[in-house]
Amino acid sequence: MKYASQARSWTESAYADASTYLAHRADLVVTLGRQLVPGDEVLDLACGDGGLGEVFVARGFRYRGVDSTPEMVEAARQRLGERASVELGDLNDYVPPAPVAVTTVFRALYYTRDRRAFFEHVAAFTEKKLVFDLNPRQYRLEDVLADLRRAGFGQIVLRPFFMPQTIALPRPAAAIARKLERSGPLARLALRYRFTYLVAASPALETPTQ
Numbered sequence: 001m002k003y004a005s006q007a008r009s010w011t012e013s014a015y016a017d018a019s020t021y022l023a024h025r026a027d028l029v030v031t032l033g034r035q036l037v038p039g040d041e042v043l044d045l046a047c048g049d050g051g052l053g054e055v056f057v058a059r060g061f062r063y064r065g066v067d068s069t070p071e072m073v074e075a076a077r078q079r080l081g082e083r084a085s086v087e088l089g090d091l092n093d094y095v096p097p098a099p100v101a102v103t104t105v106f107r108a109l110y111y112t113r114d115r116r117a118f119f120e121h122v123a124a125f126t127e128k129k130l131v132f133d134l135n136p137r138q139y140r141l142e143d144v145l146a147d148l149r150r151a152g153f154g155q156i157v158l159r160p161f162f163m164p165q166t167i168a169l170p171r172p173a174a175a176i177a178r179k180l181e182r183s184g185p186l187a188r189l190a191l192r193y194r195f196t197y198l199v200a201a202s203p204a205l206e207t208p209t210q
Contacts, residue, residue: 004069004070004071004072007048007049007069007071007072007074007075008049008071008075010048010049010051010072010075011048011049011050011051011079014048014165015051015165015166016164016165016166016167016168017168017169018051020163020168020169020174021163021164021165022051022052022054022055023055024161024163024174024178025052025055025106025161025163025198026052026055026056026059028131028159028161028198028200029042029102029104029131029198029200030059032129032131032157032159032198032200033128033129033131033155033156033157033200033201033202034128034129034155034200034202036061036101036102036128038059038060038061039060039061039062040061040062040101040102040128041061041062041063041064041096041098041100041101041102042056042061042062042063042064042100042101042102042104043064043066043096043100043102043103043104043125043126044056044063044064044065044066044103044104044106045066045091045094045103045104045105045108046066046067046068046091046105046106046107046108046111047065047066047067047072047076047086048067048072048075048076049072049075049076049079050063050065050075050076050077050079050080050084050086051079052104052106053065053076053079053080053084053086054079054080057080057083057084062084063080063083063084063085064084064085064086064087064096064100065080065084065085065086065087066086066087066088066089066091066094067086067088067089068088068089068090068091068111070088073086073087073088091105091108091111091112091118092111092112092113092117092118092121093121095121095124095125096125098125099125099126099127100125100126100127101126101127101128101129102126102128102129102130102131103122103125103126103129103130103131104130104131104132105130105131105132106132106133107133108132109132109133109134109139110138115144115147116147116150116151119147119148119150119151119153119201120151120152122151123151123152123153123203126203127203128202129200129201129202130148130153130199130200130201130202131198131199131200131201132198132199133161133196133197133198133199134158134196134197134198134199135196136191136192136196136197137191137192137193141158141197144199148199148201152203152204153201153202153203153204154202154203154204154205155201155202155203155204155205156199156200156201156202157199157200157201158197158198158199158200159181159197159198159200160180160181160187160188160190160191160195160196160197160198161181161195161196161197161198162177162178162180162181162187162190162195163177163178164177
């Protein structure tokens with residue numbers, strides 16, 4: 001697989017400023033939609049070398065990473081050691097040993113064999129929310145939202161994500177980028193040409209019977 005040779009230094013080479021980028025991603029995983037609290041378990045499908053896991057572990061979350069590339073799994077185990085669990089597995093089929101608070105899937109939605117079936121699969125073991133990134137120029141947003149709702153995700157929140165992956169922004173510029181994510185029409189205009197959404201989808205809450 002193409003990522004095998006890059007596994008040892010994936011996080012450091014894939015991001016111009018890995019700490020800022022992954023910290024912002026983790027912030028949104030925690031706060032977007034239903035709030036996470038320290039102690040919650042994060043299941044990170046297509047986890048790569050565990051760079052995001054390092055952020056969550058440092059913040060007091062339990063972390064379980066899964067990747068289909070053996071070299072990435074080994075790199076993640078070396079990075080995280082005994083602080084987290086990392087397993088070899090396919091995101092389409094993997095089932096955790098117990099329900100998790102949140103399931104994340106970043107830069108990997110295109111690996112799903114059937115998107116709606118994948119959402120239904122994840123819904124079966126995810127208690128608070130599924131969080132993933134979505135390129136609106138690659139996928140029709142309306143189609144993805146429809147698949148989520150059919151899979152039982154009744155609460156869906158979207159947030160533009162403007163932190164660049166391959167450019168290290170000075171701290172003031174990074175703060176401006178985060179502010180622009182909340183700029184409404186301007187943010188949606190920018191998404192026509194660049195950047196992605198973060199999507200947080202929570203299972204529909206059952207209405208109590210009278």
